[in-house]
Amino acid sequence: MWYVICGKLLTPYPLLLTSLLLLFCSFTPIPLVTIDMKQVDVEDVFLELEKQTGLFFSYESSLLDEFPKVSLTVKDESLSSCLKKLFANLPVVYKVANGYIILKRKPRQYTISGFVRDSVSYESLINATVIDCLSGKGGVSNNYGFYSITLPAGKVVLRSSYVGYQTKEIPLYLDRDTLIDIPLCLLGALQEVVVRGNNPHSEVMSSRMGNIELSSGHLSKVPSLFGEPDLIRTFQQMPGVASGTEILGGMFVRGGNGDDNLFLIDGIPVYNVNHVAGLFSTFNPDVVKNVDFYKGGFPARYGGRLSSVVDVRLKDGDMQQYHGNVSIGLLAAKANIEGPIVKDRTSFNVAFRRTWLDALSAPAFAIINNTRKNEDVFVGYSFYDLNAKINHIFTPKSRLYANFYMGQDRLRYTYWHNITKLKQGTETIWRWGNLVTSLNWTYIFNQKLFGNFNTSYSRYRSKMQEEEKTPIYWGSNMIKDIYSSHNSGIEDLGYRFDMDYSPTPNHRIRFGADYLYHIYRPEDKTMHAMILDLSTTYAYNQLYNNPIIYAHEWSIYAEDDWLLHDKWKANMGARLNGYQVDGKTYLSLQPRISLRYLITHDLSLKASYVKMDQYVHQLSNTYANLPSDIWVPVTANVKPQNSHLFSFGAYYKLKKTYDLSVEGYYKRMDNLIEYQDNALLFPDYVDWDKKISMGEGRSYGAEFMARKSEGRTSGWVSYTLSWSDRIFHDRLVNEGRRFPAKYDNRHKLNVTVIHKFSPKVDLSASWTYASGNRVTVVIDSYLSHQTGNSYPGYIHDEAGYYLPVNTFEGILGRNAAKLGDYHRLDLSLNIYRPKKKGRMGIWNVSLYNVYSRMNPFYIEDTYLNQDGRFTIRQKGIIPVIPSVSYTYKF
Secondary structure, X not given: OOEEEOOEEEXXXXXXXXXXXXXXXXXXXXXXXXXXXXXXXXXXXXXXXXXXHOOEEEOOHHHHOOOOOEEEEEEEEOHHHHHHHHOOOOOEEEEEEXXXXXXXXXXXXXXXXXXXXXXXXXXXXXXXXXXXXXOOOEEEOOOOOEEEEEEEOEEEEEEEEOXXXXXXXXXXXXXXXXXXXXXXXXXXXXXXXXXXXXOOOHHHHOOOOOEEEEEHHHHOOOOOHHHOOOHHHHHOOOOOEEOXXXXXXXXXXXXXXXXXXXXXXXXXXXXOOEEHHHOEEOOOHHHEEEEEEEOOOOOOOOOOOOOEEEEEEEXXXXXXXOEEEEEEOOOEEEEEEEEEEEOOOEEEEEEEEEEXXXXXXXXXXXXXXXXXXXXXXXXXXXXXXXXEEEEEEEEOOEEEEEEEEEEEEEEEEEEEEOOOOOOEEEEEEEEEEEEEEEEEEEEEEEOOEEEEEEEEEEEEEEEEEEEEOOOEXXXXXXXXXXXXXXXXXXXXXXXXXXXXXXXXOOEEEEEEXXXXXXXEEEEEEEXXXXXXXXXXXXXXXXXXXXXXXXXXXXXXXXXXXXXXXXXXXXXEEEEEEXXXXXXXXXXXXXXXXXXXEEEEOOEEEEEEEEEEXXXXXXXXXXXXOOOXXXXXXXXXXXXXXXXXXXXXXXXXXXXXXXXEEEEEEEEEEEEEEEEOOOHHHOOOOOOHXXXXXXXXXXXXXXXXXXXXXOOOEEEEEEEEEEEEEEEOOOOOOHHHOOEEOOOOXXXXXXXXXXXXXXXXXXXXXXXXXXXXXXXXXXXXXXXXXXXXXXXXXXXXXXXOOEXXXXXXXXXXXXXXXXXXXXXXXXXXXXXXXXXXXHOEEEEEEEEEOOOOOOOOOEEEEEEEOOOOOEEEEEEOOOOOEEEEEEEEEO
16 A cells, blocks of 8 residues: 655555654653642642643633633643642533643533432432433432432433332423423333332442342232231342241341341331331331342441341322222231322321231130130130321421331230139230331431431330249248239330432532430349248239430531442442440441442442441340340440451342442351350340350351343242351350351252233232251250250260260350251232222232241250261241232222
8 A cells, every 4th residue: 555645655664664653652640740830820820830841721712711710730730730739619611632631611510409209209319310411421319219410510400210110201491400200101011020120220329338228019929928918928038138037027237136127217227127026017018119128338328237227118198199009918908098188288098907816716625625624725816016107297308207106916825714613824915116207307408418317216125024923832832813023125215307409410428417316125024922831822923124324426427429430439438436335435437438330331340348336235035026035235245246247259140130249258256156065054134145145256148139020921040059157255155266157058049930921810829948047056954855854964876865965065155056958939929900080909828838848946855876976856846838918008
């Protein structure tokens, strides 16, 4: 090939050399700059920079008309650094190209803000996406549906989207700060269930880690026990969450304990989140709007627990029309109604749920008692939940919410016999439950600043009463009419404010403070009895009360969701906690940081570090969530628990349909508490803090998740590989040896599939596998079936012969025994029957434990097999459980 330049023919090679020479000259380094100028015209600075660098400034002459005098001091700095300092507070943007420094006027920026709402009910939509299609800048709505975006002046096309709603675009010309509410229309035909994020690439683009968001529709599709959707059971199917004992709902997140989870109802802490020892959760799915679940990468606005945060937001109530639903199932019934009190101004939402186990059991026990002579037995259980919420709009900027929740469980057991024509026997009544009430005011101070102010009261109480009419003979004395009670509880009075500030498109700053006044009643015990001897009768009274503990807890926090670069994004913040109890004050600074690096628009890497502190503990010596468990605070002797959690992960969006993620974590925990090995031997009058020991824990593992969130078939597959253990150096627990945690499940696999056959039928299936739980085998005494005698400290072999326990070392370690592996398949079928005037009937048919796997529930026996190995005979009691329910929506 030949080229003609200036009338001469050149071969390609000299031309190539000339091009390389010009390219080399273009990369000649610019000299470092040294300037010290005070209060001068900016043009004088330009001249000095041109002199030192050989570059020239290019700009319109009118650009500098309104510039103030400037000062600049730099020494041996690069031109880039010098220009950043010079133009930091001037309304210009610059670009260096082809020997020129080109200046342009910085475009004016204005803020668009408002609320994203349901177009019919005016219900605010949480974490809805709002993006400018032209610039690509945007954000998400907060917990009250408020969004704020700052954009350059000019043409803007706002696009807002939310799962289950039609995407809406609003074109406008932006020339001032603008307040725009965005109403989204529900997609009536879309019934697909998704675990969603903040935008189409939420997991990839967001800086958050260990976060799962659930919509209300998701809860109704996942297979559930007795046809009752359940929030906690849904989380049990997520990676990193162990469920605990079969059928009894629990959450043990990333090696933590059951009390390491913070549950919030509209921002208010709730202490008891289970009914029937975990059979149902306290969260009625009919009133749940949105749930944010964090198991890592905690933002600074959350604190107080080590392992997880479950932030439940309730529906506000329809501002336009009345509607609701009524549901009837095998074990419970519920009703929900919402609507306007004053149209477009005030609305309400009320839901009530009650089980009828007591009503079903009454005739069954009546039949049983009719077949027995001189005996009456009855076991009755019931619970109820009441949710009520009112919200009122004063102005477009000011809104008030009033929230109320009350739930209570009641268990009654009676056994009476009339063998001696005197009524003898026992009666036990147990009541426990929550009460939560709050008043919340939100206000838009300006287009960039949103505020939320809250006052609240939360209470948990447990009370057991037992009456024993059967006489007890003790030597020459007879004890009768024994009455005992056991009470415990906790009360919180709280104040909180949260501010949400979006100064620029690259920053979303949140800051706030809260205060809680705690009243702990750890344990009150009373007993009254009549004692009769040969000559007299007198009353015996015993009263033992743990002292009431008063504590003050406060915190301040700040965090910034900061877009550092197109590829780098960070959520950085800190939380300062204070806790005062028994004259002792604990202070804790808790840094929080999460980083995201965007490799492509479909692939990102993340890492995070968080420190968490916990000032309250739940003391339990069982594997179930029982009302006998008591909540206690830190004291002058019991230090706060704390954890350091390191997480890292990769996130990939495949074909805009599949979300793939892998997260690894390592968590170190300090000041964990456990009952000492001999705690049951302490008399009642010994305080609880004398029965416990403090130690350390660690957990680490990897979590994998793949999910499909679009199409007729959706669902997810998750797998967790994890380790968790504890050690107590004071040798009062497991003799100071390291031991596995209760729910040190090495492997956990879940597969959930939801398929929509038509708008009227959908089917969901969920299969779960987990390694067996750990248990402690206590060998205090064994009952011989041959002699009927009890043998302390002995264990029998398969033939029934008893051998001394001390000849078999190591079998009595804390959580040393492992139960069998756990697996179960659940199915749920929903049939939708449309009615007139938009009404709907929904039949749900569910099968829990389809193939009737008898998963381990408790240890029936322990013995030595023929090989001399210590063996556990475990017992399963939960077979396949069918259920049916009907819901009528109006």
